[in-house]
Amino acid sequence: MTSSPRTGAARPDGRHSRWEQHRLARRRELVEAAIKAIRHHGATIGMDEIAAEAGTSKTVIYRHLGDRLGLYLAVCEAVDSLIIKDFSKALESSVDRDSLDALRRDPREALVAVIDSYLSLVERDPELYRFVTRRPLLDVPVEQDPVTGLSDTIATTLAALFEGPVAESGHDATAALTWAHGLVGFVRESADRWLVDPDRLPREAVVHQLADFAAYGLTGVLAKDS
Known part of the structure; x- marks a missing residue:
């Protein structure tokens, strides 16, 4: 100076x-x-x-x-930005934030969009996805774990979207965050399994399977198909 x-x-x-x-x-x-x-x-x-x-x-x-951990964290930061960008676009294309009537009637359309945005990245960049999710032993606090941080960001966004409809349906509004985290884990675990399946179904089919289960639950899906 x-x-x-x-x-x-x-x-x-x-x-x-x-x-x-x-x-x-x-x-x-x-x-x-x-x-x-x-x-x-x-x-x-x-x-x-x-x-x-x-x-x-x-x-x-x-x-x-x-070191390699620094490289890993830097790559994660770049990949997280891509995922969040695609995720935000998917939400904007499927949900009118000024009018959530469609979401209140049936959340499936929004779920299809956000699940497809995630699986699209997995399909488009499988090695990059593996690099990020197969993280090394991280000597950082859990809140600084990039994979956990990304999950939290997506879950918080979904929870804010779900909170109004959840409360209007008579449920405790705090359930929105619990369910949002559950949805993120459900999709991520399913994506990991789908990626390594040598006979995996087309992405579109898996997206609709996951969206059906997430939107209606097992009871709803079985009733719907009967």
């Missing part, structure tokens, strides 16, 4: 600002290279392959991203 000769007030050091911008840009480039390498080499990729994809050395990657 330097001072103005007239006022003595501190002013930002332009060199520091430019270096910070360069550092952030370089970090983004390395994360993008890591994602590209994961897609090409698979979820068990090593740092050598990532460095080769980035056209640099492991030392540079360590300098900007830290």
